[in-house]
Amino acid sequence: MRLSPVSDPRPFKIPESVLVVIHTPALDVLLIQRAxxxxxxxSVTGAKDFIDEPFEATAAREAFEETGIGAQLGVLTDWQLENIYDIYPRWAHRYAPGVTRNTEHVFGLCVPDGTPVTLNPREHTAFCWLPWREAADKCYSPSNAEAILLLPQFVR
Known part of the structure; x- marks a missing residue:
């Protein structure tokens, strides 16, 4: 894997990621604010750490890294949905030259009401639990909002 510019020794991000909609049985959704x-x-998002990392492992790892919520605290469900989207220009430098699109695999993580949240302050500065429709309205990303609007179909 080629390294990014000298100022950033980390490898380029793999353009395969997860979106994890963390929610309660009452369909309250956790949203986090980017730093x-x-x-x-x-919702929780993140790229694979290595190309062969299973999406389920990526989802569990990212949920824990970003919120402190371990997948074992709830039920992680693969929604069998993928979003393919153009990478926002503000984050294009994180990907190898010429990479312009990302494939995002969608999961739900149902956790009990009152599940504590511990944010990684390098990544997120605030969180809130909102009813699913309000959470969809608050999302910046259209694909994230669409996933939240599908939530009731996946908890029946």
Whole structure:
């Protein structure tokens, strides 16, 4: 894997990621506010660490890294949905030259009411639990909002 510019020794991000909609049985959804974009509220997202990392492992790892919520605290469900989208220009530098699109695999993680949240302050500065429709309205990303609007179909 080629390394990014000298100022950043980390490898380029793999353009395969997960979106994890963390929710309660009552369909309250956890949203987190990005540290690098305060107007950007979202569900948990993150790229694979290595190309062969299973999406389920990526989803569990990202949920824990970003919120402190371990997948074992709830039920992680693969929604068998993928979003393919153009990478936002503000984050294009994280990907190898010429990479412009990302494939995102969608999961739900149902956790008990009152599940504590511990944010990674390098990534997120605030969180809120909102009823699913309000959470969809608050999301910056259209694909994230669409996934939240599908939530009732996956908890029947």
């Amino acid at each position: 690098d974009a305060p107007d950007f509220w979202q």
